Amino acid sequence: MIKIKVCIGSACHVKGSRRVVEGLQYQIAERKLKDKINLGGVFCMGRCQEGVCVTVDDKFYSVSPDKVTEFFETEVLPLVK
Template identity: 50%
Template structure:
């Protein structure tokens, strides 16, 4: 199982974490992956200056809402279907 954790702390919230969570939820439903990917939120992950902090398993990414689809395709789908 892949685990995605999105920071929902105040800094990341202001940078669009809610939009990112909503997009990831939509992509998981569209691709029927709710049973293969665990999506959760977390407060500050200590990368506030870099954008919305998203942890994929143990790797940290910094996203904006417009990067979310590319992140999903390049990182999540690639790991599930390699």
């Protein structure tokens, strides 16, 4: 199972982490991948300047709310088996 974690700490919250989470939830639901992807929130990843901080199987990414779909298609979908 793919594990996606989104920082919901204050710095990332200000940069739109809620919209990133909602965008990822939408992508997962639309593609019926709830049984293959575990989406969760975490507090501070220690890279606040880079936020919104996201990890996919412990690989770090900075994802802006307007790039969620592109991020999902290029970084997450290729991992789905």
